[in-house]
Structures are given as C-alpha cells and as structure tokens.
Amino acid sequence: MCELLGMSANVPTDICFSFSGLVKRGGDTGVHRDGWGIAFYEGKGYRSFHDPIASVDSEVAKFIQSYSIKSSQVICHIRKANRGRVSLENTHPFSRELWGQVWSFAHNGQLKGIKKKQLLNYLPVGSTDSEHAFCWVLGRLRDEFPVKPKSKVALRRCIQRLFRELAQLGVFNVLMSDAQSLYTYCSTKLSWLTRQAPFDSARLLDADVSIDFKQETSSNDVVTVIATEPLTSNEQWTQMVVGEFSQFRLGRKEFTQLS
Amino acid sequence: MCELLGMSANVPTDICFSFSGLVKRGGDTGVHRDGWGIAFYEGKGYRSFHDPIASVDSEVAKFIQSYSIKSSQVICHIRKANRGRVSLENTHPFSRELWGQVWSFAHNGQLKGIKKKQLLNYLPVGSTDSEHAFCWVLGRLRDEFPVKPKSKVALRRCIQRLFRELAQLGVFNVLMSDAQSLYTYCSTKLSWLTRQAPFDSARLLDADVSIDFKQETSSNDVVTVIATEPLTSNEQWTQMVVGEFSQFRLGRKEFTQLS
Numbered sequence: 001m002c003e004l005l006g007m008s009a010n011v012p013t014d015i016c017f018s019f020s021g022l023v024k025r026g027g028d029t030g031v032h033r034d035g036w037g038i039a040f041y042e043g044k045g046y047r048s049f050h051d052p053i054a055s056v057d058s059e060v061a062k063f064i065q066s067y068s069i070k071s072s073q074v075i076c077h078i079r080k081a082n083r084g085r086v087s088l089e090n091t092h093p094f095s096r097e098l099w100g101q102v103w104s105f106a107h108n109g110q111l112k113g114i115k116k117k118q119l120l121n122y123l124p125v126g127s128t129d130s131e132h133a134f135c136w137v138l139g140r141l142r143d144e145f146p147v148k149p150k151s152k153v154a155l156r157r158c159i160q161r162l163f164r165e166l167a168q169l170g171v172f173n174v175l176m177s178d179a180q181s182l183y184t185y186c187s188t189k190l191s192w193l194t195r196q197a198p199f200d201s202a203r204l205l206d207a208d209v210s211i212d213f214k215q216e217t218s219s220n221d222v223v224t225v226i227a228t229e230p231l232t233s234n235e236q237w238t239q240m241v242v243g244e245f246s247q248f249r250l251g252r253k254e255f256t257q258l259s
Numbered sequence: 260m261c262e263l264l265g266m267s268a269n270v271p272t273d274i275c276f277s278f279s280g281l282v283k284r285g286g287d288t289g290v291h292r293d294g295w296g297i298a299f300y301e302g303k304g305y306r307s308f309h310d311p312i313a314s315v316d317s318e319v320a321k322f323i324q325s326y327s328i329k330s331s332q333v334i335c336h337i338r339k340a341n342r343g344r345v346s347l348e349n350t351h352p353f354s355r356e357l358w359g360q361v362w363s364f365a366h367n368g369q370l371k372g373i374k375k376k377q378l379l380n381y382l383p384v385g386s387t388d389s390e391h392a393f394c395w396v397l398g399r400l401r402d403e404f405p406v407k408p409k410s411k412v413a414l415r416r417c418i419q420r421l422f423r424e425l426a427q428l429g430v431f432n433v434l435m436s437d438a439q440s441l442y443t444y445c446s447t448k449l450s451w452l453t454r455q456a457p458f459d460s461a462r463l464l465d466a467d468v469s470i471d472f473k474q475e476t477s478s479n480d481v482v483t484v485i486a487t488e489p490l491t492s493n494e495q496w497t498q499m500v501v502g503e504f505s506q507f508r509l510g511r512k513e514f515t516q517l518s
Contacts (some may be wrong), residue, residue: 008272035472043346043347043348043349044310044348044384045346045348045350045384045385046306046347046348046384046425047307047308047309047347047349048306049306049308050304050306052304059322059326060322062325063318063319063322063326067318067319067322073280087302087303088301088302088304088305088306089305089306091304096356097381097382097384099382100383100384101384102384121380122356122361123356123358123359125303125305125356125359125360126303126304126305215382233471
C-alpha cells in the first residue's frame with residue numbers, strides 16, 4: 001500500500017498543511033518508507049520533487065514543508081514498495097508529455113499481468129507496475145487522439161474506459177493530471193473534501209498542527225483535497241465508493257460516475 | 260545569453276561547489292535573472308529542480324547548495340530570457356523520455372527559424388526556441404532509430420549531425436544527456452576541465468569560496484565540469500573551439516570532433 005494526496009484549486013494554493021500530515025505517514029505514523037514524490041502545476045509549467053527515502057527523514061520533504069509553492073494542481077505519493085526496487089526511477093509521480101502538456105500519475109495498488117499489456121510510444125524508465133500502467137494509458141490516449149481532442153467529454157470518456165480496464169487487474173487507486181484536470185479512480189480507498197467560504201480551521205490527524213483557513217484564503221477560493229485516508233480530524237471527508245471515476249477542475253468535482 | 264554548467268563523473272559526485280559559483284551569475288555577478296534549473300541523474304533515475312526567478316534570490320537554489328545530491332551527471336542552466344516569457348515551462352533543462360531513458364537538454368543561444376522545423380512525436384510545453392530544438396532532436400532520433408540503437412557510434416553520429424544542423428541557425432551552445440553520456444556542442448563559448456588524482460584545491464571566480472578536493476575525493480575519481488565560462492581562478496580550463504562536438508562519459512571526454 002502507498003498513500004496518495006491530490007489537490008485541485010481555482011487559485012494558486014499551497015499544500016504545505018496537507019503535505020505535513022502525509023509526510024508523517026512516510027515512516028512515522030505510517031509504514032511508507034520507500035520514497036516519496038510531489039508534483040506541482042503552475043500554469044502550463046510543471047515541477048516535481050522526488051526522494052527515494054522515507055519522507056520523515058527527507059531533507060527535500062522538510063524543504064517543501066517550509067517553502068510555500070503555490071500551485072493549481074498537486075499530485076503527491078508516499079511509497080511502500082511492492083513491485084520494483086527502492087530507487088529514484090521507481091518513485092511516483094511519473095510524468096510524460098502528451099499534446100504539449102505534462103501529464104503526471106501516481107498510483108496505489110498492484111496490477112496483475114500489467115506488463116503483458118503492449119505499450120505504444122511511451123516506455124517506462126523504472127520497473128514498477130504503476131509506471132507501466134501510466135505509459136500504457138498515455139500510449140492508448142495518443143493512439144485514439146493523435147492530436148489533442150477538442151471534445152473534453154471524449155477525452156474524459158476515453159480516460160475512464162482505460163482506468164476501468166486497468167482496475168480489472170487488481171488494486172487501482174490513482175491520481176492523474178494534465179495541468180487542467182485531475183482525474184481519479186477509486187478501486188479500494190480514496191477520500192476527498194472541498195474547502196470554500198465560509199472557511200474554518202482544520203486539525204491534522206497525524207501531527208499536532210492546526211490551521212485557520214480564514215487567515216489564508218479569500219472568499220472566492222475553492223480547493224479540493226483528495227487523499228487515501230482523511231488527513232484532518234474535524235472536517236467532513238467523503239469516502240469515494242469502489243469503482244468511482246471522477247474529474248476535478250478548478251477546485252470542484254466536475255464529473256463523477258461509477259464504472 | 261544564458262549560462263550552462265554540466266558535470267560527468269565516474270562516481271556519484273556532488274556539484275555544490277560549482278553550482279555555488281554559477282548561482283552568483285544569476286543576478287549577482289551576472290545578469291541571468293530569468294530563472295534557473297538543474298537536473299541530476301542518479302543511475303537511471305532523474306530529478307530536476309526549476310525556479311522561474313533569479314538564482315541568487317531562489318530558496319530552491321539555496322537548498323540545492325546546502326544539500327549534497329550525489330550524481331553521475333548534471334545539467335544546469337541559468338536564464339537570460341530572449342525568446343519565450345519568464346515562466347516555469349520556459350525554464351531549462353527540458354526533459355523527455357526516449358527508449359525508456361530520460362533525456363535532458365539545456366541551451367544557450369537563439370536559433371533563427373527553428374520553429375519552422377517540423378516536429379515528430381515530441382511537442383514543446385513552453386514557447387522557447389530551445390525546447391523546440393530539443394523536441395526536434397529527439398523526434399529525429401526516434402525516427403532514425405525506432406528502438407535504441409545497439410551501436411553507440413551510430414547514435415553519436417546521428418546526434419552530431421542533428422546538432423550541426425541546428426548550429427547553422429544561430430548560436431547553439433548545448434548540453435544534452437541520456438543518463439549515460441553528456442553530449443556537448445560549442446557554437447561560441449564553452450569551457451571544460453577534468454579533475455582527477457592528484458587532486459588539489461580550487462577557488463571560485465564568482466564567490467570567495469575555496470575547496471580542497473583531496474578531502475572530498477578518492478584517488479580513482481574522475482570528474483569533468485563543463486561551463487559557459489570557467490568557474491575557478493586557479494585551474495586550467497580548456498576553451499572548446501567553435502564547432503566542437505564532444506561526448507563525455509564516466510568523467511572523461513570520450514570523443515571530440517570539429518563539425
């Protein structure tokens with residue numbers, strides 16, 4: 001098992017608070033000691049930070065907690081290795097360019113037989129099931145749409161179909177983004193909440209840390225956080241149901257359907 | 260003009276010393292205030308740090324200087340924007356996957372008419388000449404070799420031919436790596452030096468900092484540093500000649516030829 005964290009926001013927002021809670025699960029309150037990574041979208045721009053060691057011991061993770069990167073979308077992952085050794089190239093999120101956009105992907109679970117699926121165009125650098133699955137998804141998307149489709153619905157339907165196919169191979173909890181949308185699939189466990197006005201305070205489950213979002217936000221901000229397990233103790237998280245595919249955009253859940 | 264810094268080493272080596280000198284040129288001793296980036300190879304793994312602000316003001320750059328990442332190859336770039344606005348997506352080094360390896364690219368110069376060159380497979384995310392040139396190179400490599408060529412010589416010859424073609428469009432000082440080799444082309448300005456036993460001390464030109472490499476190395480270490488301008492005052496840098504294409508591997512210059 002690994003743990004996932006995602007964010008979609010309508011204004012550049014920092015994820016320090018939620019990240020501080022997740023980091024604790026990487027070797028302190030949780031057992032995910034085999035590396036971690038976080039990816040930030042800033043407009044079309046993308047930057048990611050990876051470290052193949054426990055997040056609680058990681059200097060890079062400490063830096064990220066202290067340095068407020070404001071981002072419209074974030075994907076984060078802390079790893080408990082199953083397939084693929086502990087190494088930088090096996091550390092999520094993975095990223096590739098498709099149609100002039102950076103796509104990123106973080107996955108929790110194992111996919112039996114995934115490596116028999118033929119890859120088109122994209123090849124894994126590391127040896128995880130997850131990167132293979134991501135390469136397969138992007139290769140199939142590219143095969144279906146050699147240029148970026150004008151129809152967002154057609155794109156979403158194709159992603160949903162591909163995710164559903166992967167979910168048949170095992171456990172497939174996933175976050176995938178193309179800078180505009182955050183696509184999720186819940187195979188066993190994912191929760192989410194949307195924060196918007198009137199803002200309140202929140203308290204982390206994994207650390208003795210609270211934040212008063214009233215001080216940090218403006219009244220128009222809308223921010224959704226998605227995580228394997230709820231990160232705060234005093235907010236209403238919604239657990240996704242098994243087989244739920246969703247699309248988040250500008251902080252809101254724009255689409256959801258059971259597969 | 261931008262400034263480039265590269266490293267090739269036969270053992271994982273940190274670049275903090277050289278990077279500290281280069282950072283000063285990003286807004287202090289130099290005028291390159293429009294962002295900076297650095298990419299590290301660790302085995303097949305790749306991680307990069309980018310910031311679209313002056314390196315002397317960058318918290319990320321301060322962190323990199325204090326945190327010793329040991330790497331076999333490094334590509335670094337500080338930017339003075341010519342084409343393409345100041346933004347994260349326009350910040351070098353650029354990276355893409357080809358044949359299951361991460362390729363990275365940093366460029367100094369302008370290339371007249373580069374955007375008329377037809378791209379295959381890879382598309383830019385930002386708007387710089389440099390990223391367009393990189394996408395063109397990788398697309399042509401992939402077209403020539405749909406699978407990774409067994410012959411390293413054939414690969415090198417193809418890269419040299421593509422670099423020569425780009426150099427005809429303007430100024431093309433470049434560093435490109437595929438995790439195994441560091442390929443360089445000098446169109447106007449690049450210098451290099453190889454450090455090996457017996458090691459000595461070195462003093463930065465841009466900051467009052469010295470290092471005694473005897474304390475930091477073992478006798479088998481071989482490390483080559485490549486930079487737009489020499490970074491140290493008391494070492495013998497070799498200036499590349501105009502039109503020089505080189506390949507560095509495991510710390511040594513393995514091939515060089517005038518185009």
